[in-house]
Amino acid sequence: MVTDRHAHPMTYTDADAARHYEQALDSLLHFREDVVTEAAAVLQASPRSVMGNVFRTYLGLLGTEEKDAAEAATAFEAHCRHVPSAGLTVRERMHIEAASCWLGGDMHRAGSILAELVVAHPRDALALAVGHQIDFFTGNAALLRDRIGGALSAWDTDDPHYGLLQGMYAFGLEEAGHHSLAESVGLEAVERNARDVWGIHAVVHAYEMQGRHEDGIRYLDARTDDWSTGNYLNVHNWWHYALYQLATDRTDKVLAVYDASVHHAGSAGAAMELLDAASLLWRLYLADKDTGLRWPALADAWAQRDDGAYYAFNDVHAVMAYVGADRISDAERLIADREMWLREVGTGRPELSNVAMTEQIGLPVCRALVAYGRRRYADAVDLLLPVRHRLHGFGGSHAQRDAVQRTLVESALRGGRHDLARTLLSERLNLRPECPYGRDARARLQSA
Incomplete structure (x- = not known):
């Protein structure tokens, strides 16, 4: 039987498909855009390949896009009907179970299965990478580490791939609060592999959490050619670059980065890119900065997606866009839709990860954003204060969730x-x- 390069058997997979699988895995770990074509090549060579079909399914889920997940589910269900599980390895069956759980809406169970899998197969890079992203989507800092x-x-x-795992580990260390160790591990990871964009991202997070914004700017400037184009993480790393510029009060540069790299007419409209755009503009909104016509354009982009109740973290950023564009009615419509979804679906499907995310975190935050937009600051405080230590429950990083934390600070001040x-x-x-923001806010408080 054909195996991958770490001796994991690959059922119904020929040598050519296994070669493409390894290339797809390398592209996934580097966030390269050719991961889709390489994953497709696996199935072109071996349509019944178990790991090839699992890989394609994970790709349909990693973008947190409801429509992509639905397409992945259709293809995966067809594969499972035609490939009996009896002849598969235990590892392959666990991958199938994890993918099925995630397709069914239970991200937490999928992550638990993959965690169990890597106890027996710690060199399964796909299980590690996908599990790592699930930990990110569910905000589990301890598991990220x-x-x-x-x-x-x-x-x-x-x-x-050892250095690429170090890059993941560095991000987990940072989210778990080990900022100095995260920095050193991340720097070592990037030293091993200059185009480890997730490792670069981990170092950038470590600087952010230490308030070392100028160090972050210098670090990204020195490596621009390695991270700024040709990968799925480039928009997010540009977002980090803009955060550094914002922290150092260079609003003109923030908007220049936004227009050139975060959101513009040629943007793909992917949820992960739009939420970076909303999060960046929202920080400017909290600072009463003029952003021109950017809010209406961003709100239109969110509206065109017409997302259902799939991932509460995305919903919050859509509401930021609607409030920023003074389209409060659109924000309230989204909130009402999610409330209805909880009544009609959530009560009978407690295993859906997004039920708790929406009910416990997403909706209170969305309501608070609307209250802030209406200048009902007391209401915003009352909505955000009970959830401020539980925000990780709907995913994202400390840096991303800080937009919500700042909203609470500003609501208390105002x-x-x-x-x-x-x-x-x-x-x-x-x-x-x-941190310049903290010092500025304290000065405003002292004046008040």
Whole structure:
């Protein structure tokens, strides 16, 4: 039987398909855009390949796009009907179960299955990479760290993918609060592989969480050719670059990056890109900065997607766009749709990860954003305060969720909740004493 290069058997897969599988895996770990064509080549060579079909399914899920997931489900269900599970390896059956759970809406169960899988097969890079992204989508910082950390010792340090795993580990370390270690591991990962855009991203996060914005700008500037084009993460890393510019009060550069690389007429309209755009403009909105006609264009892009209730983290950013564009009615329509979905679907499907994400985090945050847009700051505080320590429950990173945390700070300041504002700013400044936003907000509080 054909195996991958780590000796994992690949059922119904010939040598040519296995070669394309390895190329697809390498592209996935590098976030290269040719991952789609390489994954398709696996199935062209071996249409019944179990791992080829699993890989294609994961690709349909990783973008958090409801329509892509639906297409992936149709193809995967057809594969499972025609390929009996009896002859498959335990590892392959676990991949099928994980993919099926995620297609069914249970991200948490899918992540748990993949975590169990890599205990027995710690060099299954696909299981590690997909599990790592699930941990990101579900906001599980401990697993972001430990899923990769638990497998690293099983890898040879001269393996070409070892450094890429280090890049993942660095991001997990950062999200779990180990900022200095995250920086050093991330720097080592990028030293091994200059085009490890996820490793670069991890270092950038570490600088962000330490308030080292100028260091972040210098780091990204020195490696622009390695991260800025030709990969699925380039928009997100440009978003980080813009955050650094915002922190150093260069609004003109923030808007220049936004127009050139975050959102423009040629943007694909993918949810992950639009949420970066909304998050960036929302920070400018909180700072009362003029953004011209960017909000209406972004709100139109979200409206054209016509998303259903699929991932609450995306919903929150759509509402940011609608509120920023002063399209409160569109925001309220989205909220009403999600409330109806919870009544009609959520009560009978508690295993759907998005049920708890929407009910416990997504809807309170969406309502708070609308309240902020209506200048009902007291209402925004009352909605955000109970969930501020649970925001990780609907996914994203600390840096991404900080847009919501800042909304709470601004609501407390503008709503006259000065004791609360002092407490929130004390928390921020004791973690990041050099953070310009925290210092500016404290100055405004002292003036008030």
